[in-house]
Amino acid sequence: MPAGIDLDRLVGRLDAIARHGALDGGGVRRLALSDADGAARDQFVAWCRAAQLQVRIDRIGNVLARRAGVEDQLPAVVIGSHLDSQVNAGRFDGALGVLVGLEILMTLNQSGVRTRHPIEVASWTDEEGARFNTGMLGSSTYIGRLDLDDALGRADPDDVRVRDALERIGYDGDAAVPGPPLRAYLELHIEQGSVLENAAIDVGVVDRSYPVCHLDVRFTGETAHPGSAPMERRRNALVGAARAIVAVDELIRDHGPDAKAGCGVISVWPNRSGIIPSRVGARFDFRHPETAEVRRIDAEIEKALHDAAAAASVEIEIVQRATYGGRPFHPGCVAALEHAAAARRIPTLRLATQAAHDATVIVDRYPAAMVFCPCRRGISHHPDEHVDPARIEASANVLMDAAVALAEGSDDL
Amino acid sequence: MPAGIDLDRLVGRLDAIARHGALDGGGVRRLALSDADGAARDQFVAWCRAAQLQVRIDRIGNVLARRAGVEDQLPAVVIGSHLDSQVNAGRFDGALGVLVGLEILMTLNQSGVRTRHPIEVASWTDEEGARFNTGMLGSSTYIGRLDLDDALGRADPDDVRVRDALERIGYDGDAAVPGPPLRAYLELHIEQGSVLENAAIDVGVVDRSYPVCHLDVRFTGETAHPGSAPMERRRNALVGAARAIVAVDELIRDHGPDAKAGCGVISVWPNRSGIIPSRVGARFDFRHPETAEVRRIDAEIEKALHDAAAAASVEIEIVQRATYGGRPFHPGCVAALEHAAAARRIPTLRLATQAAHDATVIVDRYPAAMVFCPCRRGISHHPDEHVDPARIEASANVLMDAAVALAEGSDDL
Numbered sequence: 154m155p156a157g158i159d160l161d162r163l164v165g166r167l168d169a170i171a172r173h174g175a176l177d178g179g180g181v182r183r184l185a186l187s188d189a190d191g192a193a194r195d196q197f198v199a200w201c202r203a204a205q206l207q208v209r210i211d212r213i214g215n216v217l218a219r220r221a222g223v224e225d226q227l228p229a230v231v232i233g234s235h236l237d238s239q240v241n242a243g244r245f246d247g248a249l250g251v252l253v254g255l256e257i258l259m260t261l262n263q264s265g266v267r268t269r270h271p272i273e274v275a276s277w278t279d280e281e282g283a284r285f286n287t288g289m290l291g292s293s294t295y296i297g298r299l300d301l302d303d304a305l306g307r308a309d310p311d312d313v314r315v316r317d318a319l320e321r322i323g324y325d326g327d328a329a330v331p332g333p334p335l336r337a338y339l340e341l342h343i344e345q346g347s348v349l350e351n352a353a354i355d356v357g358v359v360d361r362s363y364p365v366c367h368l369d370v371r372f373t374g375e376t377a378h379p380g381s382a383p384m385e386r387r388r389n390a391l392v393g394a395a396r397a398i399v400a401v402d403e404l405i406r407d408h409g410p411d412a413k414a415g416c417g418v419i420s421v422w423p424n425r426s427g428i429i430p431s432r433v434g435a436r437f438d439f440r441h442p443e444t445a446e447v448r449r450i451d452a453e454i455e456k457a458l459h460d461a462a463a464a465a466s467v468e469i470e471i472v473q474r475a476t477y478g479g480r481p482f483h484p485g486c487v488a489a490l491e492h493a494a495a496a497r498r499i500p501t502l503r504l505a506t507q508a509a510h511d512a513t514v515i516v517d518r519y520p521a522a523m524v525f526c527p528c529r530r531g532i533s534h535h536p537d538e539h540v541d542p543a544r545i546e547a548s549a550n551v552l553m554d555a556a557v558a559l560a561e562g563s564d565d566l
Numbered sequence: 567m568p569a570g571i572d573l574d575r576l577v578g579r580l581d582a583i584a585r586h587g588a589l590d591g592g593g594v595r596r597l598a599l600s601d602a603d604g605a606a607r608d609q610f611v612a613w614c615r616a617a618q619l620q621v622r623i624d625r626i627g628n629v630l631a632r633r634a635g636v637e638d639q640l641p642a643v644v645i646g647s648h649l650d651s652q653v654n655a656g657r658f659d660g661a662l663g664v665l666v667g668l669e670i671l672m673t674l675n676q677s678g679v680r681t682r683h684p685i686e687v688a689s690w691t692d693e694e695g696a697r698f699n700t701g702m703l704g705s706s707t708y709i710g711r712l713d714l715d716d717a718l719g720r721a722d723p724d725d726v727r728v729r730d731a732l733e734r735i736g737y738d739g740d741a742a743v744p745g746p747p748l749r750a751y752l753e754l755h756i757e758q759g760s761v762l763e764n765a766a767i768d769v770g771v772v773d774r775s776y777p778v779c780h781l782d783v784r785f786t787g788e789t790a791h792p793g794s795a796p797m798e799r800r801r802n803a804l805v806g807a808a809r810a811i812v813a814v815d816e817l818i819r820d821h822g823p824d825a826k827a828g829c830g831v832i833s834v835w836p837n838r839s840g841i842i843p844s845r846v847g848a849r850f851d852f853r854h855p856e857t858a859e860v861r862r863i864d865a866e867i868e869k870a871l872h873d874a875a876a877a878a879s880v881e882i883e884i885v886q887r888a889t890y891g892g893r894p895f896h897p898g899c900v901a902a903l904e905h906a907a908a909a910r911r912i913p914t915l916r917l918a919t920q921a922a923h924d925a926t927v928i929v930d931r932y933p934a935a936m937v938f939c940p941c942r943r944g945i946s947h948h949p950d951e952h953v954d955p956a957r958i959e960a961s962a963n964v965l966m967d968a969a970v971a972l973a974e975g976s977d978d979l
Contacts, residue, residue, distance in 0.1 A: 239789070239836070239838065239840060239841045240789075240836040240838060240841065241789045241836060241841065241844065281840055282838075282839045282840055283836070283838045283839065283840060283841065284838075286838075286839055288839060288840060344794075345791050345793065345794040346794040347796075363793070365793065367839075375948060376652070376653075376654040376947050376948045377945070377946070377947055377948055378758050378921060378946040378947040379826060379828050379830060379851055379947075380758065380776070380778065380826060380851075380853055380919075380920040380921035380922070381757075381758040381759040381826075381920045381921055381944055381946060382826075382944070382945075382946075383823060383944075384815075384818060384819055384823075384825075384826060384827075385819075387828070389815070389828060389830075391811060391829060391830065391832065392811060392812065392815050392828070394808070395807070395808035395809075395811035395812050395815075396808075396812050398804060398805060398808035399805065399808050399809050399812055402797075402802070402805045402808075402878075405797060406797055406798075410796060410797075412797075413792060413793060413794075413795075413797060414797075415792050415800070415802060415805070415842065416804060417792055417802075417804065417837070417838070417839065417840070417841055417842055417843050418834075418837055418838060418839055419804065419832070419834055419837065421830075421831075421832055423652070423653040423654060423696070423830075424830070424831055424832065425652065425653060425695075425696045425697075425699075425830070425831060426695045426696065426699050426701065426780075426830065426831055426849060426851075427652060427694055427695055427696060427701060427830070427947070428652045428653065428654065428696065428830060428947045429828065429830055429947070430830050431654065436839060438792055438793075438839075440793060465815075506793075507793040507794045508791060508793035508794055509793070531794055531795070531796070532790065532795075533790070533791040533794060533795075534789050534790055534791040534792075534840070534841045534842070535788060535789045535790055
């Protein structure tokens with residue numbers, strides 16, 4: 154077994170990728186399938202090829218780079234994450250997991266380790282959903298949860314389709330989706346929370362994910378003249394939405410520190426000076442680690458939405474409801490991570506992921522688990538996101554050892 | 567003096583103009599300088615030319631059609647309004663006033679009436695501000711309140727400039743702005759309120775306008791991950807804006823039925839799934855007939871905005887403050903309208919306009935007043951806007967007689 158990854162090489166690659174889509178004053182904006190994402194992909198693919206990995210691009214643009222196994226027909230152990238980012242993001246969210254995967258395969262190459270199963274590093278397309286409004290787009294398509302044509306047809310706010318955006322940056326690959334079965338999927342990510350930092354532990358073994366719920370809601374009122382329409386006769390859809398946003402922000406605080414909810418996406422029509430808005434679409438999200446509590450929160454939010462609409466004399470409709478995650482990660486993968494940590498005498502902490510990730514989707518179909526490393530003050534989706542490089546090494550080594558162990562094994566997980 | 571306008575001819579023209587930008591199920595969307603607006607302008611210009619009026623287009627696209635006076639070098643009495651509409655509008659708002667002006671000039675032609683001063687009908691560019699976010703654009707430029715280059719440089723949400731939009735529809739005219747002085751300006755408009763309907767009076771003489779205040783506000787928070795950021799540490803700019811919208815909607819109701827306030831325009835950044843918004847721009851408008859009460863409302867709203875921002879832990883800045891109207895109309899013009907009505911034994915009611923109009927801007931520079939006719943249930947900026955044609959005739963005749971009287975006079979107003 155190799156002693157460990159080359160941390161300096163990893164940090165150098167993080168720096169290089171952070172240049173693609175760099176924001177003034179730090180952080181990145183590397184929206185999925187943008188020029189910056191394309192350049193980051195090109196760089197990643199070039200590194201993979203230089204490391205003698207066999208690169209394939211599938212039809213939804215996922216990049217998979219393979220280190221052959223001794224029994225190469227066996228399903229691969231995949232280590233991955235994403236290179237796309239939010240519009241106002243840090244440099245670690247996603248990119249760290251992809252580059253750790255590459256670093257592990259390079260370390261295995263240098264050590265001459267051979268594994269029964271192949272090991273691959275994956276860079277999934279559009280995990281953030283920041284451009285095409287659909288998170289975990291690539292991994293969902295890979296596992297067959299999302300239909301390829303549906304995925305390719307999703308549009309960004311400028312009405313550019315995924316299909317055309319992929320072609321434009323040259324990532325409309327030909328590998329089939331859904332993709333070949335995985336033996337196991339492992340993902341390293343920054344925690345985006347403060348549990349590890351507060352506990353002074355470097356390695357979080359993620360054994361479950363919060364169920365993350367999205368409610369897409371439409372408020373419908375009536376246009377009118379803002380000068381003459383009497384206040385008591387107005388049916389202002391924006392007032393309905395505003396009441397709902399305030400109510401959700403307030404009610405969630407009664408459910409303890411693990412409960413999160415809010416609204417971050419809103420569209421208003423006509424949204425013009427001199428006319429009262431008649432239509433507002435809003436996406437509310439909420440999450441809590443316990444399913445029973447999620448159900449209670451869901452019911453409270455639904456009541457709050459209806460009360461808000463009634464108070465503003467507007468109609469409300471819940472247009473779409475989606476839930477991500479909420480499943481436990483695979484006990485075999487979790488055990489492999491904990492064994493690897495124990496063998497290296499690295500203390501770990503079990504925790505849940507509050508955010509959705511590619512792993513929380515992939516576990517619907519294949520054995521999967523995650524490793525978290527601490528990030529400063531839990532800040533993420535903000536340029537101030539920061540990870541002390543020294544605190545990445547332990548997680549990366551644990552991930553490497555667990556991947557090798559899973560790639561050696563012959564039993565079903 | 568002619569007996570009166572030809573109501574059938576006027577109604578036929580209203581029908582014809584309503585076809586430009588007609589919405590399915592009634593109403594119109596005829597945004598300023600759109601194809602529909604261009605077609606309506608072309609129709610209007612053709613009618614003016616057929617009526618032997620001398621048409622000129624000025625550099626901001628205002629259309630003025632002139633019936634010569636006996637002493638044609640004297641300043642004109644202008645009758646006007648606008649052909650542009652809101653996105654979800656009725657067929658009368660604006661178009662009625664323009665077509666009444668044309669109808670009056672045709673009636674005078676047919677009766678062979680001669681007036682000392684010329685009389686013109688004006689169709690002002692972009693009264694609504696629905697496209698370029700600047701109401702009364704054409705009339706403000708005509709009187710020199712708005713600089714021509716500034717006006718031409720205003721952009722719509724697709725970043726199309728007024729300059730280019732004018733050129734595209736062929737209304738980048740060459741008549742100078744600010745335009746020649748006016749002897750008087752008269753405008754007929756639907757009331758967009760219920761005062762006349764409730765009083766069963768057909769002619770409203772508008773002797774003042776509500777001061778209409780716009781506050782452009784910016785809320786600034788911080789992006790963060792909606793899954794992991796603790797609720798108590800969030801600085802969600804959209805929650806700040808929502809609290810402000812609710813607060814303003816509530817506080818205004820304590821100021822009686824004449825007080826109106828709300829928010830109809832909002833922009834959110836990043837407005838993407840998976841990230842807490844850090845910036846929200848919002849336009850609040852409020853109005854009341856009494857200046858002292860406007861000041862009280864202004865202070866209350868400003869306090870509410872700050873309280874809302876503080877409750878959401880976000881910053882607030884009032885970026886721009888604009889006030890329209892609030893001036894009395896010209897006593898000489900008001901008297902001319904009332905004398906005309908008395909001579910025809912038509913009962914009138916004095917009232918104030920709650921909405922801003924071209925007349926409420928023009929009165930800053932020239933003598934002006936307005937005539938209102940009743941509209942059903944006060945509904946406006948909605949396809950259900952409706953005016954009983956029989957209830958237009960009295961106002962149009964009063965306006966005609968007042969215009970002729972003002973065009974005959976030699977004294978300063």
